[in-house]
Amino acid sequence: MLTIENLVAGYGKVQVLHGISLEVPQGRLVTLIGSNGAGKTTTLRALSGMIEPQSGSIRLDGKDIAGLPAYEITRRGMAHSPEGRRVFPTLPVTDNLLLGAFTRFTGMRPRGDTSADLDRMFELFPRLKERRNQLAGTLSGGEQQMLAMARALMLNPEVLLLDEPSMGLAPKLVEEVFATVARLKERRITMLLVEQFAAAALEVADYGYVMENGRISIHGPADQLSNDSAVRDAYLGVAH
Amino acid sequence: MNILAQLVISGVVVGMIYGVIAFGYQLTFATSKTLNFGQGEALMLGALVGLTTINFLIGQSLGAFTAYLLMLPVVLAFGLLQGAVVEFLGVRQAIRTKSEAGWIMATIALGIIFKNLAENIWGRDALRFPSPLPEAALTIGPIRIQPMEIAIVLGAIALMIAVEVFNRRSIYGKAVVATANDRDAAGLMGINTRLVITFSYALSSMAAAFAGVLVAPITLTGATMGAVLGLKAFAVAIIGGLSSGVGVVVGGLILGISENLTGYYISTGYKDVPGLVLLLLVLTFKPSGLFGSAAIKKV
Numbered sequence: 001m002l003t004i005e006n007l008v009a010g011y012g013k014v015q016v017l018h019g020i021s022l023e024v025p026q027g028r029l030v031t032l033i034g035s036n037g038a039g040k041t042t043t044l045r046a047l048s049g050m051i052e053p054q055s056g057s058i059r060l061d062g063k064d065i066a067g068l069p070a071y072e073i074t075r076r077g078m079a080h081s082p083e084g085r086r087v088f089p090t091l092p093v094t095d096n097l098l099l100g101a102f103t104r105f106t107g108m109r110p111r112g113d114t115s116a117d118l119d120r121m122f123e124l125f126p127r128l129k130e131r132r133n134q135l136a137g138t139l140s141g142g143e144q145q146m147l148a149m150a151r152a153l154m155l156n157p158e159v160l161l162l163d164e165p166s167m168g169l170a171p172k173l174v175e176e177v178f179a180t181v182a183r184l185k186e187r188r189i190t191m192l193l194v195e196q197f198a199a200a201a202l203e204v205a206d207y208g209y210v211m212e213n214g215r216i217s218i219h220g221p222a223d224q225l226s227n228d229s230a231v232r233d234a235y236l237g238v239a240h
Numbered sequence: 241m242n243i244l245a246q247l248v249i250s251g252v253v254v255g256m257i258y259g260v261i262a263f264g265y266q267l268t269f270a271t272s273k274t275l276n277f278g279q280g281e282a283l284m285l286g287a288l289v290g291l292t293t294i295n296f297l298i299g300q301s302l303g304a305f306t307a308y309l310l311m312l313p314v315v316l317a318f319g320l321l322q323g324a325v326v327e328f329l330g331v332r333q334a335i336r337t338k339s340e341a342g343w344i345m346a347t348i349a350l351g352i353i354f355k356n357l358a359e360n361i362w363g364r365d366a367l368r369f370p371s372p373l374p375e376a377a378l379t380i381g382p383i384r385i386q387p388m389e390i391a392i393v394l395g396a397i398a399l400m401i402a403v404e405v406f407n408r409r410s411i412y413g414k415a416v417v418a419t420a421n422d423r424d425a426a427g428l429m430g431i432n433t434r435l436v437i438t439f440s441y442a443l444s445s446m447a448a449a450f451a452g453v454l455v456a457p458i459t460l461t462g463a464t465m466g467a468v469l470g471l472k473a474f475a476v477a478i479i480g481g482l483s484s485g486v487g488v489v490v491g492g493l494i495l496g497i498s499e500n501l502t503g504y505y506i507s508t509g510y511k512d513v514p515g516l517v518l519l520l521l522v523l524t525f526k527p528s529g530l531f532g533s534a535a536i537k538k539v
Contacts, residue, residue, distance in 0.1 A: 050424055069434075070427035079428075086425035088418045095414050103430035105411045155430070 001026040001190045002047075002078075002159045007056035007066075009046040016042045018214045019056065024159060027188040029181070031222065033198040033235055034211030040194040041083050043211070044161045047192075048080035049073040061158060075103045077158030081165065083194075085148040089137025093128055096136050096147055097121055100154030114154070121150040124180070142173040149180065153189075160184070162193045166200075178204055198235040202226045210235065242382040247500040253389045253458075255489075255496025256396035260451040261473030262480065262488040263400055264444035269482045270420035271433075271440040274331055274343045278351025279448050280470020282322055284463060285354055286449020287456040288362050290315040291369050298370060308372030308453075315449050323445025326350055327438045335437070351470075358463035366460035373457075392454045399450055403443065404485065416440065472512075475519045481532020490531065494518065 002024040010016040016039045024030045032040050046053045049070035058066040065073050074080075079100075088096050097118055104110045122129035125146040131139060136147055145165055152160055165181065166174040174197065182204050184191060195201035202208050205222040210231060218231060225231050261283060265275050276282065293314045297307035330350050334342030373387035407413035418426040419436040426433050452466070459465065472495060480491025495515040503511035522530060 048428060050427070069432075070424070071430050071432045074428055074430035082425060082428060086422050086428075088421040088425065090421055091414065091417055095417075098411060099414055099418050099426075099429045099431070102411065102415060110411075151429075 001061060002192065003057075003059045004043075004047070005057045005059075007043070007046060007053055007058065009042060009051055009053040009056075011042075011051065015054070016214050017046065017053075020211075020214075020216055022209050022216060022219070024190055024192050026190055028206045029185045029191045029193060029204065030207045030209065031193045031195060031201040031205035032209050032211060033195055033201055034217075035235070036196075038211040039214040040211055041163055042214075044080060044082075044163050044192070044194055047073075048078055048082075048161060050080070050082070074155065077155070078161065079152035079155040079157035079159070080161040081148045081152040081163060083163040083167070085141075085144045087136040087139070087144050087147050087151070090135060092135055093132045093139070093147060094118065096151050097128075097154050100151035103155065117154055117156070121153065124153075124183070125150050142169050142176070145169060145173075145177060146180070149177075153184075158190065160189055160191045162191060164194055164196060166195065166197055174200070198231075199226070202236075243504070244501075245381075246383050247504055248497055249383050249385055250389075251497030251500040252493055253385075253392050253496070254499065255492035255494070256393050257451050257455050257469065257492070258473045258476045258495055259489045259492030260396045260399060260447050260454070261469060262477035262492060263403075263485070264447035264451075265474065265477040266482055266485070266488060267403070267440045267444040267447070268327075268331075268437070269477075271416060271423075272331065272335060272437045274335065275347070275474075276323070276326055276331075276441060276444055277344060277347040277474075278326060278330075278354060278470070279444070279473065280466030280468070281351040281354040281358075282319065282326070282445040282448035282466070283452040283455075283469055284358060284466030285322060285452070286315050286319050286445075287369065287452030287461045287465060288358055288367075288463075289318045289449070290453035290456060291362075291367060291461050294370055304370045305372045307370070312450075312453065315453050316446050319446035319449030320442040322354075322449070323442040324438050326445065327441035331437070331441065332434070355463050355467075362463060364463065366462040366465070369453075369456035369459075369461045371457040386458060388457045392458070395450070395454050399447060400485065400489070403447075472515070475515060477529075479515075479519055479522050479530060481529020484529060484531035487529050487531030491529070 005021050007017055007020040020043055032043060034040055045051045047058055049068055053066050056066060057064050060076055060078055065076060098114060101110060101114045101117060104112055127143055128146055128150060131143060149165060165177045178200050193201055193205060202222045202225055208222045208225040209219040210217050261279055264279055269275055290311050293311040294307045297310055298304060326347060330346030331343045334346060371388055373391060375386060377384040377386050407417055415431045416436055418429060419431060419433045423433050476488055476491040476495050480487025498514040499511045502514050
């Protein structure tokens with residue numbers, strides 16, 4: 001579904017990614033783990049067009065999308081729930097969700113049934129239903145995270161990029177976020193998950209890539225990575 | 241007492257014009273953190289294009305009122321186009337290269353070019369704009385007011401409400417608000433934020449052009465009519481806050497009324513002083529404006 005080859009990207013003259021290759025097959029959950037500053041967020045930003053890659057190819061459904069503007073990549077079915085949630089604070093929850101389906105609007109009316117999509121999101125995230133008319137800026141961190149994920153799902157994406165959905169949340173909410181990710185996986189949504197909580201991410205994922213200084217250092221099936229001693233030492237915080 | 245009420249009412253009329261122009265400043269500031277310093281010239285061009293159009297229509301033996309109504313869509317469309325041109329020529333490059341001041345010089349330069357263009361097309365003399373409404377003042381209680389002055393207040397309010405309703409109700413309005421909230425995140429929704437910024441410039445100039453044909457029948461029309469209005473509306477936008485819709489209306493009223501009162505009770509020579517003193521006070525004590533949330537960039 002999503003195939004990345006030799007992706008090089010960065011900010012201005014600073015190169016952060018030095019040739020990343022990875023693959024997210026249809027219906028699978030792939031996780032990208034690694035320490036702070038390894039380039040995980042930069043990878044997602046390059047994939048969704050928030051920054052322009054310097055070289056390399058990004059193929060979504062066989063078509064190269066590298067270098068397209070973010071709005072065009074979104075129209076081709078890539079949804080990105082970005083680091084820091086980035087909900088629209090002055091708009092109510094429902095409007096945030098509708099904007100997630102923006103690409104499906106032609107004229108004043110949406111193609112397809114956005115109200116059915118809204119209902120599905122409220123079913124997946126009941127808290128959002130309670131808060132539907134509240135401004136997104138007044139939600140708690142956990143609620144904003146749910147909103148960011150639901151907003152991305154409103155696209156009915158081919159691929160969903162999730163950047164640190166657990167960041168800054170209380171432990172109980174972190175569990176809830178991972179439970180949601182697991183539910184999305186059951187629905188066969190193709191996902192690329194970036195996480196600090198490497199152990200939890202590997203537990204839920206099918207396949208994992210470990211990033212170090214802008215390169216992929218190790219990759220393999222998630223259960224295999226969880227048992228890899230180098231990975232355990234460096235990222236899983238497991239004592240011998 | 242009567243004279244006071246009269247001065248306040250006239251101040252309200254001028255204040256609403258300032259308010260509409262300042263509202264235009266807000267529209268582009270919200271989406272792109274840039275302003276069109278040629279906003280006064282957008283107003284002037286709108287008024288002059290309106291003048292030519294309405295004279296043409298009256299020449300087709302239409303009544304002044306009908307001609308005015310038919311002229312409005314032409315002027316609004318012209319305003320949209322003119323704003324899009326300003327964004328395309330003056331602002332887009334500056335945003336792309338993240339230039340801090342490029343857009344300031346570019347929009348001022350375009351304003352000067354528009355003014356020269358207008359002087360060459362319409363001449364340097366002030367021209368009379370046909371009034372669509374009877375020019376005899378109505379007497380309402382203690383005050384006398386021209387019908388066109390009432391139309392200015394109502395028209396200004398109608399324009400601002402129309403834009404607000406568009407922003408709140410339609411998905412495209414929501415896309416504009418989303419772009420104003422967080423441009424990157426809006427892009428992730430599939431919103432072409434560059435187009436949204438062009439659109440906000442178009443809308444901003446449309447508001448100015450509309451203000452131009454509102455004010456033209458009670459003043460004179462000419463190439464230099466916009467400069468002072470644009471500058472005062474800028475003061476209004478700063479006083480009211482660049483992020484607050486209520487702010488520009490209140491800011492406009494404060495400036496319009498204070499000008500009139502000072503002009504009558506002190507001296508017309510000092511009529512601009514209180515507004516500008518207020519501007520300085522606001523910049524010192526509440527830089528985000530009387531109604532603004534912190535919109536001033538922290539450096």
